[in-house]
Structure formats: C-alpha cells, structure tokens
Amino acid sequence: MYETILYEVSEGVAVVTLNRPDKFNAFTELMHKEIIAALKDAQKDDAVRCILLTGAGRAFNAGQDLGEVSGGEVDFGGFLRKRYNPMILQLQKTEKPIVAAVNGVAAGAGMSLALACDIRLASEKASFVNAFVSIGLVPDSGGCYFLPRIVGIGKALELAMTGEKVSAEEALRIGLVNKVYPAESFMEEALAYARKLAALPTRGIGLIKRTMYKGLEMGLEETLEYEAYAQEVAGSTADHKEGVAAFMEKRAPRFTGR
Numbered sequence: 001m002y003e004t005i006l007y008e009v010s011e012g013v014a015v016v017t018l019n020r021p022d023k024f025n026a027f028t029e030l031m032h033k034e035i036i037a038a039l040k041d042a043q044k045d046d047a048v049r050c051i052l053l054t055g056a057g058r059a060f061n062a063g064q065d066l067g068e069v070s071g072g073e074v075d076f077g078g079f080l081r082k083r084y085n086p087m088i089l090q091l092q093k094t095e096k097p098i099v100a101a102v103n104g105v106a107a108g109a110g111m112s113l114a115l116a117c118d119i120r121l122a123s124e125k126a127s128f129v130n131a132f133v134s135i136g137l138v139p140d141s142g143g144c145y146f147l148p149r150i151v152g153i154g155k156a157l158e159l160a161m162t163g164e165k166v167s168a169e170e171a172l173r174i175g176l177v178n179k180v181y182p183a184e185s186f187m188e189e190a191l192a193y194a195r196k197l198a199a200l201p202t203r204g205i206g207l208i209k210r211t212m213y214k215g216l217e218m219g220l221e222e223t224l225e226y227e228a229y230a231q232e233v234a235g236s237t238a239d240h241k242e243g244v245a246a247f248m249e250k251r252a253p254r255f256t257g258r
C-alpha cells in the first residue's frame with residue numbers, strides 16, 4: 001500500500017495519482033520512493049501496457065515540498081542524487097509508454113517530471129511554471145535535458161530564465177504538450193488515450209522508447225546500428241506477426257503485448 005500516491009490497474013493501464021492535494025502534490029522523500037516502486041511494479045506486471053501519471057485535486061505537482069527544505073542547511077546535490085535522479089532514471093528505464101495527464105499546474109521539479117514522461121496530455125486548466133529561478137535555483141530532475149529537446153533551446157532558456165507561467169494553449173503551440181482536452185472530460189479523455197496505447201504492441205513500443213532516447217545521444221551510424229538491433233528484437237515478437245497477419249487478412253489486429 002502506498003501513502004502519498006494511488007496506484008490502480010485496469011484495462012491495461014496503471015494509473016499513478018500523486019496524492020497530496022492540499023500541498024499541490026509536492027514531492028516528499030516518501031513520494032519519490034513510492035513513485036519508483038510503482039514504476040517498478042508496472043514494469044513487472046504484464047497486465048500493465050501503459051502508465052498514466054496524474055495529480056489529485058487542482059494541481060499536477062508543485063515540485064519539492066518547500067516546507068521540507070525551508071530553514072536549516074540543505075545538501076542540494078545530495079538531495080537530487082538521492083531522491084530525484086533515481087526517479088527520473090526509472091521513468092526512462094521503464095520500457096512501457098508513460099503518459100503525463102497534466103490536470104493542473106506543474107511547477108519546478110513537477111514540470112521536469114512531466115517533461116520526462118513520453119507523452120504529455122493537458123487539461124485546459126493545466127499550466128507549466130519553471131519555478132526554479134523564482135527561488136534562485138537551476139532546473140533539475142532532467143529539466144535542462146528534456147526542456148530544450150522538447151521545445152528548442154531558445155524557448156527553454158526563456159522559460160527557465162523567466163519562470164513565466166505557460167498556459168495549456170501556449171504549451172500546445174510550442175510543442176510542450178501533445179494534446180489539450182476540456183477540463184470537464186479530461187480524465188476520461190486521458191484514460192481513453194492511455195487505453196489506446198495499451199492496446200498497441202507493447203514490446204515494440206518499449207523498443208521505440210529506448211531506441212529514440214538513445215538516438216538523442218548517438219550519431220547516425222550508431223543509431224542505424226541500434227535500430228537494426230532493435231528491429232531484430234521487434235521482428236521476433238508475436239505482435240509483429242499478428243500485425244502482418246491482420247494486414248494480409250484485412251482485419252483489425254489483436255495485439256497482446258508479447
């Protein structure tokens with residue numbers, strides 16, 4: 001059982017809900033541990049073919065719980081190495097699609113968390129605040145890695161240096177989110193999106209995720225070689241065979257995730 005998050009699996013989707021609504025779901029040490037544990041559970045469970053990460057109440061996540069770090073000396077480097085970095089690395093290691101359903105404000109490391117997910121869906125009421133600069137800090141938790149890769153260096157520097165709030169509409173315009181849905185039907189739409197992903201070839205999607213992120217770090221030759229390797233693995237899956245058979249038989253495919 002978890003204390004700071006909710007974890008529920010249905011119809012192929014593990015919904016992870018950050019659940020400290022009165023603190024805008026701000027991170028505590030326990031929440032980091034629980035998110036990592038939930039991601040590991042989801043990775044191991046064959047019934048899970050997509051992970052949907054969202055927040056309870058009005059916010060998605062407001063970053064570090066500032067109540068935990070106000071007053072007294074804080075070992076910032078140690079804090080990140082011990083708590084945040086393992087969580088971001090676990091998101092990357094999870095070979096299943098991870099969708100952030102950004103229901104409200106995502107600020108500081110909460111914004112970084114959304115950026116580290118594979119796909120971002122936003123409610124019309126969502127917003128993004130790169131809040132670090134407002135307290136004299138630097139974007140962390142992968143913010144300096146993902147933000148420029150997602151929106152380009154010019155926009156990333158602007159958002160990080162000003163800390164200005166980005167509305168859902170603007171986020172869609174600059175490619176920070178993939179879709180925006182009306183607030184009233186947001187979770188329904190996000191779940192429907194996640195269920196569609198969960199019905200696709202899960203192993204192939206895991207390989208797409210790994211190969212695409214690796215491609216960001218490699219040159220063309222190395223990427224071509226890694227694609228060839230990934231294709232060997234994908235080509236040996238049951239879902240590949242099913243996809244081809246369905247095409248030949250002019251019917252809808254029934255992927256099983258194997």
Ligand code: LHQ
Pocket residue numbers: 022023024026062063064065066067069074076079080105107108109110129131132135137140
């Ligand atoms: C919060 C928080 C919060 C606690 C809202 N903590 N209560 C790494 C290394 C080591 C240390 C430092 O941190 C990091 C990583 C980081 O994430 S640094 C960045 C930390 N986050 C922030 O600086 C964001 C602080 N929050 C805000 O700027 C605003 O609250 C946002 C823009 C998120 C939302 O603004 P509003 O919609 O105007 O809501 P609000 O400010 O009224 O907040 C609502 C409640 O949530 C309020 O509680 P209350 O009891 O007064 O209703 C806030 O105190 C609480 N809350 N963020 N991070």
